[in-house]
Amino acid sequence: MAWIRWCTTLKGRRLAHLQWRDDLGEVHSKGLKTDNEAIAQTYLRAFERTQGARSNNPALKNALDALATYLDEKRLGARPATVEMCHARLDPLFKAWASTPMHQWTRTLFVRYVADHTDWGPRSIQMFVGECRRFIRWAGAEGSGVACPNFVGEFRCPSVQQEEPRHLEPDQVALLLQQVRGTKWEPPVALAALAGLRRAEFYGLQVADIDWDRQALLVRATKTHRDARMEIGPQLLEILKRHRVVAGPIVRLGPHIRAAYTALHRFCRQVHLRLRAAKYMADPASGCPRKREALVRARADWVAGDRDFPPISWHTLRHSFATALLSNGVDLRTVQDLMRHKTAAMTMRYAHSTSERRRAAVGKVLA
Numbered sequence: 001m002a003w004i005r006w007c008t009t010l011k012g013r014r015l016a017h018l019q020w021r022d023d024l025g026e027v028h029s030k031g032l033k034t035d036n037e038a039i040a041q042t043y044l045r046a047f048e049r050t051q052g053a054r055s056n057n058p059a060l061k062n063a064l065d066a067l068a069t070y071l072d073e074k075r076l077g078a079r080p081a082t083v084e085m086c087h088a089r090l091d092p093l094f095k096a097w098a099s100t101p102m103h104q105w106t107r108t109l110f111v112r113y114v115a116d117h118t119d120w121g122p123r124s125i126q127m128f129v130g131e132c133r134r135f136i137r138w139a140g141a142e143g144s145g146v147a148c149p150n151f152v153g154e155f156r157c158p159s160v161q162q163e164e165p166r167h168l169e170p171d172q173v174a175l176l177l178q179q180v181r182g183t184k185w186e187p188p189v190a191l192a193a194l195a196g197l198r199r200a201e202f203y204g205l206q207v208a209d210i211d212w213d214r215q216a217l218l219v220r221a222t223k224t225h226r227d228a229r230m231e232i233g234p235q236l237l238e239i240l241k242r243h244r245v246v247a248g249p250i251v252r253l254g255p256h257i258r259a260a261y262t263a264l265h266r267f268c269r270q271v272h273l274r275l276r277a278a279k280y281m282a283d284p285a286s287g288c289p290r291k292r293e294a295l296v297r298a299r300a301d302w303v304a305g306d307r308d309f310p311p312i313s314w315h316t317l318r319h320s321f322a323t324a325l326l327s328n329g330v331d332l333r334t335v336q337d338l339m340r341h342k343t344a345a346m347t348m349r350y351a352h353s354t355s356e357r358r359r360a361a362v363g364k365v366l367a
Helices: 037-051 063-074 080-096 107-116 122-140 170-179 186-194 199-203 234-242 257-282 291-304 314-327 332-339 344-348 355-363
Strands: 002-008 014-021 027-031 216-219 228-231
Touching: 002 037, 014 037, 037 063, 063 080, 063 122, 080 122, 107 122, 170 186, 170 257, 170 314, 186 199, 186 234, 186 257, 186 314, 257 291, 257 314, 314 332, 332 344
Parallel strands: none
Antiparallel strands: 002 014, 014 027, 216 228
16 A cells, blocks of 8 residues: 655755555655656556556556556656657557557558558567567556556567677777867867777766776766766867866756757768868869868768768767777777676677788788
8 A cells, every 4th residue: 555645844845755564554755856746646657567566547548548648657767858759659659540549559550550651660579569568568567557568579580680889999099089178178189099988877977977187987887777987088188177177067968869869970070071072182183272162062961871980879989999999909908898798798789890900910910
């Protein structure tokens, strides 16, 4: 049995507390730190479902109401970006099937819906099917108030062909750092390329997490859910000092993930234009002696896919960091600690061979 109790603090604020009675009759309490009654009731419903208790919620027959309740409970433990992506995947489906009662949803309707979206790739289908199955598991739990059948069934997703992860050469990393110098994108690019931080890790990095004297970072919110302390080099320390603030996060890019990737691709394009335009201007046979003509031709090359600098993701910089360490002779155990991997096998997936190492290996054939 669980209930919500409202308490007033010394400052006069009314806050909700979740209380429940265990099998021995003892009462337990947990502060919810909210004064919103709707959020408190959402906590109560989620707790009753996890405890297997029968909820007093009325049955939700409307699909959109069921989706709204599912998203409300998901917001309690998931990041806003995760909830936003979940809503973007399920909302079109529920609106398309709004005229059909939920208990009549079948696997045939689901297969037809997926087949109508011819623009979806294998990965998009996998993500969509996974989100649908998570909703079905939530609806099937006792106390959810949602009568939803397993309309996905044994649907088999198309296989995704694993591509070889890309990485940048050390000179390419230097060009990218030079391009973002002095902008708000310099700290995240430097943290990913010179320290191997994941996107979620450098987003959560605070000024208080940097030990300026010992040249070390306290990395929080890792994939292993454990805080990790790691050393950094003088080049990264100099970049962080230039963007040092009194308090708060070091990386200030805003909450929109898509904008972060778009900006990174824009800087990659700028590096390509600079390299390709300089190449055209240095070559008399190119027919582009002036900078304006060289830039026009370089832009056309980028659109055609002929690029001197590839469009990369944030994780590509992490791959580049591990590859640079291994190519410079750092032992595998140290790289594993710096990458914060559980096993050495995962670290080996980041061990890409550089062009210099391949060239040196070929030169040893007849040596």
